[in-house]
Amino acid sequence: MDQFGFAWASHDLDASLRLITTDCIFETTSPAPNGVRCQGRDAIRDAWQPIFDDPQSRFEIEETIDAGDRVVQLWRYNWADGHVRGVDVYRVRDGLVAEKLSYVKG
8 A cells, every 4th residue: 555655646657557456446536426436457547647647636645544455545635726535445455456445525
């Protein structure tokens, strides 16, 4: 998870994608109420690309909770003129992110 966080903080999309499984599931925070479910590196690349392309965006990890094959992270996502707080629920398999479910405070 440290390497994954570093890749995100560095805006290194390729490094982030190397740290997920080929069948990884990512659920976005929008549109409400359920977001969009993406599966596989290509779909996830498309979903993450705008975040990584924005040089003013950054995630600040507030807390990480390790629960076996699950990791929960509380975070704050900042961009040029605002921010939002949220949580990601991860499933880790063989040292890679296999699932990333994202939620935000309304």
